[in-house]
Amino acid sequence: MKSLKAKISIPVVCLVVGAQFTTGLFIVSRVQEAMYHENHNLGMALTSDLAHVCTSSLISKDLFELRTYIRSTMTQEYVTQAMVVDNDCRIIMHNNLAMVGETYKGTCAQPGQPQFSEHNINQAGETEMDILVPIEVGGTQLGSAILSYSHSGIKKEITTITRDILLVVIIASGVATLFAILLAEYIVRPIRHLCQVAEELGRGVFDFKKMDEEYSDEIGDLKRSFYDMAGKLEKEVCYDTLTSLNTRNVFQIRLTEECFHCLRHNCSFAVLMLDVDHFKKVNDTHGHRVGDEVLQHIAATLKGQTRGCDCPARYGGEEFIVLLPETNRLGALYTAEKIRQTVESESFLLPDGSKIPLTISIGIAMFPDDSTNYSGLIELADQAMYEAKKRGRNSVVQASLLKKISEESLGSVKITSRLDEKKTPERGGVSP
Secondary structure (H helix, E strand, C coil): CCCHHHHHHHHHHHHHHHHHHHHHHHHHHHHHHHHHHHHHHHHHHHHHHHHHHHHHHHHHHHHHHHHHHHHHCCCCCCCCEEEEECCCCEEEEEECCCCCCCCCCCCEECCCCEECCCEEECCCEEEEEEEEEEEEEEEEEEEEEEEEEECHHHHHHHHHHHHHHHHHHHHHHHHHHHHHHHHHHHHHHHHHHHHHHHHHHHHHCCCCCCCCCCCCCHHHHHHHHHHHHHHHHHHHHHCCCCCEEECCCHHHHHHHHHHCCCCCCCCHHHHEEECCCCCCHHHHHHHHHHHHHHHHHHCCCCCCHHHCCEEEEEEECCCCEECCCCCHHHHHHHHHHHHHHHHHHEEEEEECEEEEECEEEEEEEEEEECCCCHHHHHHHHHHHHHHHHHCCCCCCEEHHHHHHHHHHHHHHHHHHHHHHHHHCCCCCCCCC
């Protein structure tokens, strides 16, 4: 399958080269026709002059004078032979004296009718023709003047013109090819860019590089419309419509990328899972509109307390999640506490001036210490968050603590099991 660039370039080049070649052939043909016509006229003029000057010599039968006129005529360019014949086509005088007395092989001129013979090839390989002009005195024909006139000059001129036209066609074809390539590139470049952007959008990457070139035509309209569409799509796909935070899908993409990054560079990052405490009570007491405004308030707090490289997102309902790239355990704990304290200190203000006290519970999971699997990391952060709720809410719990709790619970179960074993009597048969 040919590319769009080839589909544009090849027809343009073929059209231009074809048009130039056809024009060149037409020009050569017309020039050749004009040169033949001019050559015939020149030959006819020379033959008519010879016939005129030979009139008195034929009357006086002065062969020496005839020879002088013929020799003078032979000095003219493109004249290959000259002769004077009588009415019986017998050669009276010829530039080659050996031909005198021979019979002219062609057709002699008719009275009052100069004529041209058919073109033929002479011994030198040149195209020539014979021009016949009757020699008349008072309406009586005394004989004919005949010149053989070569077209070798025409051939040379046509060869030169053809070579020049071919050179022009080659140069123009090169220019046309360059123009076609530039034209195709002008059209294909933005289309290629938009295709690449579309692929990136399909992978959920909206931070694509825009074209630097400005187009003031339909391509520019297409580019602007595409970017507008990409912007609207980004808002719908990447940002939660209520809180303007990143969506869950965007968070998953960023989390996957960060996992690969940290595995390559041997560094760590943290995931914070947050849940608004007693949010159902807010909805039940003040309505869902106030509940939405509370979520927006929490989202604004997350934006204000995180870095530009962090990825805060709405995970669902009143749950939020934050990705902290290149962060150690101490940094994650510091950020989580800062968020918790800010939410606790900034109560939500109702239109009537009353305040709704807000708190959040936060769970922290570290990569790779707690888990090297991104889905398992989220699950650990979620479990840590629920542990924070069990401990009375408005607190921060690390996933590493869950392991300790699990180990302590397991140890307690083992101790209880051993105590039960001591209390239970051994089974066995009754002695007789």
